Amino acid sequence: MTATVEVTFEVFSRQCRQRVDSALEHLLPAVAGPQARLYEAMRYSVFNGGKRIRPVLAYAAAGALAPLPAAVGPIDSVACALECIHAYSLIHDDLPAMDDDDLRRGKPTSHIAFDEATAILAGDALQALAFETLCEPAALSADIRLGLVQRLARAAGGAGMVAGQAVDLESVDRHLSLEQLQHMHNRKTGALIEAGVIMGAMATGVATRDQLTALEAYARAVGLAFQIQDDILDVVADTATLGKRQGADQALNKPTYVSLLGLEEARRRAATLSEQACDSLCGFDEQAQRLRELARYIVKRSS
Amino acid sequence: MTATVEVTFEVFSRQCRQRVDSALEHLLPAVAGPQARLYEAMRYSVFNGGKRIRPVLAYAAAGALAPLPAAVGPIDSVACALECIHAYSLIHDDLPAMDDDDLRRGKPTSHIAFDEATAILAGDALQALAFETLCEPAALSADIRLGLVQRLARAAGGAGMVAGQAVDLESVDRHLSLEQLQHMHNRKTGALIEAGVIMGAMATGVATRDQLTALEAYARAVGLAFQIQDDILDVVADTATLGKRQGADQALNKPTYVSLLGLEEARRRAATLSEQACDSLCGFDEQAQRLRELARYIVKRSS
Numbered sequence: 038m039t040a041t042v043e044v045t046f047e048v049f050s051r052q053c054r055q056r057v058d059s060a061l062e063h064l065l066p067a068v069a070g071p072q073a074r075l076y077e078a079m080r081y082s083v084f085n086g087g088k089r090i091r092p093v094l095a096y097a098a099a100g101a102l103a104p105l106p107a108a109v110g111p112i113d114s115v116a117c118a119l120e121c122i123h124a125y126s127l128i129h130d131d132l133p134a135m136d137d138d139d140l141r142r143g144k145p146t147s148h149i150a151f152d153e154a155t156a157i158l159a160g161d162a163l164q165a166l167a168f169e170t171l172c173e174p175a176a177l178s179a180d181i182r183l184g185l186v187q188r189l190a191r192a193a194g195g196a197g198m199v200a201g202q203a204v205d206l207e208s209v210d211r212h213l214s215l216e217q218l219q220h221m222h223n224r225k226t227g228a229l230i231e232a233g234v235i236m237g238a239m240a241t242g243v244a245t246r247d248q249l250t251a252l253e254a255y256a257r258a259v260g261l262a263f264q265i266q267d268d269i270l271d272v273v274a275d276t277a278t279l280g281k282r283q284g285a286d287q288a289l290n291k292p293t294y295v296s297l298l299g300l301e302e303a304r305r306r307a308a309t310l311s312e313q314a315c316d317s318l319c320g321f322d323e324q325a326q327r328l329r330e331l332a333r334y335i336v337k338r339s340s
Numbered sequence: 341m342t343a344t345v346e347v348t349f350e351v352f353s354r355q356c357r358q359r360v361d362s363a364l365e366h367l368l369p370a371v372a373g374p375q376a377r378l379y380e381a382m383r384y385s386v387f388n389g390g391k392r393i394r395p396v397l398a399y400a401a402a403g404a405l406a407p408l409p410a411a412v413g414p415i416d417s418v419a420c421a422l423e424c425i426h427a428y429s430l431i432h433d434d435l436p437a438m439d440d441d442d443l444r445r446g447k448p449t450s451h452i453a454f455d456e457a458t459a460i461l462a463g464d465a466l467q468a469l470a471f472e473t474l475c476e477p478a479a480l481s482a483d484i485r486l487g488l489v490q491r492l493a494r495a496a497g498g499a500g501m502v503a504g505q506a507v508d509l510e511s512v513d514r515h516l517s518l519e520q521l522q523h524m525h526n527r528k529t530g531a532l533i534e535a536g537v538i539m540g541a542m543a544t545g546v547a548t549r550d551q552l553t554a555l556e557a558y559a560r561a562v563g564l565a566f567q568i569q570d571d572i573l574d575v576v577a578d579t580a581t582l583g584k585r586q587g588a589d590q591a592l593n594k595p596t597y598v599s600l601l602g603l604e605e606a607r608r609r610a611a612t613l614s615e616q617a618c619d620s621l622c623g624f625d626e627q628a629q630r631l632r633e634l635a636r637y638i639v640k641r642s643s
Contacts, residue, residue, distance in 0.1 A: 066498060071523060075498060075506040129464060133454030153437030157460065158506050161432060165497030168471045172490040180484035186489050187475040195369060195378060195466030202462050203378040220374060317640065 046330040048092045057092040058119060060082070064121075064170055078151045078159035079166075083124045086142050090263070090335075091123055091229060095237030097327035098252055101318075102241045111174035111240040115185060119233050122193045123166035125160040126229075130202060132156060138158040164193070177242055185236050186306035192232035201225025205291070213292040219261070226267070227260030234259070234328075251317050255328060258314035263335050265307040268293035272300065273340060307336040349633040353396045360395040360423060361387070363416040367424075367473055381454045381462035382469075386427045389445050391527060391596075393566070393638070394426055394532060395419035400630035401555055403542045404621075414477035414543040418488060421470040422536050425496045429465035429532075431459050447634040466546030467496070480545055490540050495535035504528025508594070522564070529570070530563030537562070550623070557620035558631060565613035566638050568606050571596035575603065577642060610639040 061083055066076045094113075099105055099112045106112070131138040131146040132153065139149050147156035171185045191197055201224030208221065234256035238244040244252075274293050294303045316334035318325045364386055369379045373611070395418075402408055402415045434441040434449040435456065442452050449626075450459035474488045494500055504527030511524065537559035541547040575598050597606045617635035621628045 071510075071520065072498070072503040072506045075503060079498060119529065125464075129460055132453075132457075132460065134460060148437075154435075154509050155506065157432055157435065157437060158502050160430075160464075160507075161467065162498030164467050165493045165500075167496060168489055169493035172493065174485050177393065183475050183482045183486050183489070186471055186486070190468045190472035193381060194472060195375070195465030197468075199461050200375040200378060201466040203375045203458065206457050206461075207374075209375065211374040218375065247592065321482045330521065 042284065045149075046327065046334065049097075049327055049330075050089075050334075053093040053096045053116075054089045054321065055227050056096070056113065057116040060109060060117050061120060064117050064166070070289075073174070074151065074155055075158055078147055078155045078164055079124075081121060081150060082128050082147050082159060083163070085124075085144060087120070087123070088117075088288065088338075088340075089120060091119040091233035094230060094259070094328075094331060095119060095240070096235040097325075097331055098234045098237035099241050101252075101321050101325035101328055102238055102248060103243055104324075111177045111181075111242070112237060114170050114174045115233075115236045115240045118167040118171050118185070118189055119229065119236070121163045121170070122189065122198070125163035125167075126193075126198055127201070128156050128160040128163070135202070143157060167193075174240075177240065178313060181239055181242060185239055188232050188236055188239070192228040197224050197228035201228070208289050208292055213290070213297075215297055218292055218294065218297060222264040226264045230260035230263060231256035247320070251320055254317035255314045255332070258310045258317065259332050259335060262307045262310035262314065262332070265303050265310070266296045266336050266338065267296045269300065269303055269307065270338075270340065271295070311336045349630065349637060352400075352630055352633075353392075353637075354447060356396040356399045356419075358393045358488060359399070359416065360392050360419040363412060363420050364423060367420050367469070377458055378452065378461055381450055381458045382427075382466055385431050385450050386423060386466070387464060388427075388447060388525055390423070390426070391641075391643075392419075392423060394422040394536035397533060397536040397559075397562070397631075397634060398422060398543070400628075400634055401537045401540035402544050404555075404624050404628035405541055405551060406546055407627075414484075414545070415478045415540060417473050417477045418536075418539045418543045421474050421488075421492055422532065422539070424466045424470035424473070425492065425501070425532060428463040428470075429496075429501055430503070431463040431466070435459060438505070438509065453580070470496075478544075480543065484542055488542055491539055491542070492536050495531040500527050500531035501529075504531070511595055513593050516600075518600055521595055521597065521600060525564065525567040526560075529567045530560065533563035533566060534559035554620055554623055558617045558635070561613045561617035561620065562635050562638060565610045565617065565635070568597045568610040568613070568640050569641065570588060571598045572603065572606055572610065573641075573643065574598070614639045 060273050065080050065083060068080065073271055092312050096105060096112060126305060127141060128147045131141060138146055140146065166326045168186055169190060171182060171189065174182065187289050201221050204221040205225055231253065234252050235249060238249060270294065311332045315329045318328055357483060368383050371379045371383065399408060399415060400419050430444060431450045433439050434444060435451055441449055443449065450462060471489055472493060474492065475485060477485065504524050507524040508528055534556065537555050538552060541552060541555050574596065601609065614635045618632045621631055
């Protein structure tokens with residue numbers, strides 16, 4: 038029974054990946070013209086074999102409220118926007134002045150494959166593209182599209198993802214309390230994961246206030262579980278599986294959930310959060326099954 | 341007579357600067373909390389004594405269609421968004437991997453005053469803030485606000501400002517034709533100047549299609565004149581007046597209008613464009629006087 042569910046979820050998430058990849062293929066500019074190198078760099082980082090967790094969350098949240106339309110539509114714009122922001126943040130985080138990573142998913146990072154200037158600009162252009170694409174889906178009211186822009190801008194900006202990265206960089210060689218670590222991760226990773234869930238729901242055009250509140254709770258728990266699992270993988274996975282340098286956070290002497298809580302307690306917390314995420318979906322029927330499976334997958338993944 | 345007009349324009353542009361500065365003061369996050377340093381860097385670059393030409397253009401364009409309201413409103417959100425994008429682009433352009441400038445308006449650039457990572461993140465956060473602030477003015481319909489987001493995203497992104505910067509970086513030590521140089525500048529500087537004019541007009545809520553078309557023509561001419569004047573100043577102004585290293589483009593062996601056309605022809609073209617800009621406003625009455633004055637100011641400025 039469990040095996041069947043997992044296979045089905047695998048199929049679902051593969052379908053989501055294919056769907057967002059196809060939409061991104063259309064969205065990203067063709068590699069041509071005077072700025073061809075910029076466009077090549079944008080595509081290089083967007084199509085880097087990522088797991089597309091934020092789009093999968095968005096599709097799953099949309100599917101929890103209404104059957105996913107087969108045709109390309111607003112939910113695909115949301116999925117693309119999320120992935121553009123995610124890709125831009127990885128490009129900038131990997132820069133020499135930031136985390137100085139030369140490997141991402143087993144491939145050279147953008148500033149290695151291209152150069153630092155192109156990497157910075159590719160990130161900048163991807164951020165703008167995320168907002169541009171949210172303006173487009175004519176099937177949604179202007180009010181909802183504006184709500185999507187606002188939600189993403191807040192999640193990605195100086196009170197969200199960028200704030201988390203700023204605090205993360207300053208935390209090297211420092212002790213953070215569990216509360217401070219959580220504050221940082223809620224912004225660095227959590228904000229965009231939450232935005233993915235909420236924006237996916239908003240893109241259906243039928244989300245009620247109560248549903249959004251329940252989904253917020255789900256997303257907060259999932260976001261935190263995701264980050265704890267990331268910290269666990271940084272310690273236990275090998276570089277080949279992870280596609281980035283194993284132990285990178287340890288090497289930088291960054292505080293992690295594992296360094297603060299120990300491996301076993303970190304695992305326990307991730308599992309508890311995964312359950313809490315599922316509990317917050319009690320008002321949803323079996324249409325929310327994908328979200329429940331995703332909450333379980335996130336703490337079981339090995340890369 | 342001329343003297344009177346110039347004084348009046350000086351007063352107008354000072355009022356615009358004060359108005360956008362006051363709005364930015366409210367918009368930018370207070371320097372507090374775990375990410376205080378990020379916020380300090382955002383404020384440092386936004387409040388760097390800039391001329392606020394894009395906001396002045398936006399206010400002037402709005403004023404050409406309807407009397408500028410005294411109360412804070414949509415036009416101020418537009419002015420802030422333009423300045424956030426402009427400030428972010430300067431921070432990133434000045435980075436060591438880009439133009440490697442250590443001086444901007446006579447002050448250390450962001451990565452010198454702070455550090456590279458903070459500078460990159462401050463730029464990233466300012467871009468997100470620009471889009472966030474355009475979502476807010478409730479006095480405008482969601483349709484118009486969405487149009488503002490779309491216009492700014494296109495102007496700032498990979499087909500606009502970022503494309504121009506990418507091509508500019510690749511043009512070091514290369515020969516560009518006049519056409520290629522123009523293509524680059526239309527994106528690097530022109531796109532945001534055009535957006536300033538059009539968004540200012542849109543923020544009134546009363547712009548007609550014909551008016552926007554005329555303003556597009558005005559903005560294109562002004563944007564190009566602005567860039568030619570920039571190239572002229574890079575050659576003739578001294579570092580103290582310019583607030584950045586005089587001859588920086590020459591030192592980088594970047595093609596400029598002056599290197600392609602010679603100083604006199606560059607001056608002639610700038611003057612012609614300034615006149616063309618004014619001519620495109622023939623359908624507007626004296627309310628467009630600020631725009632006309634601005635077109636003249638842009639080719640007369642000394643910094």
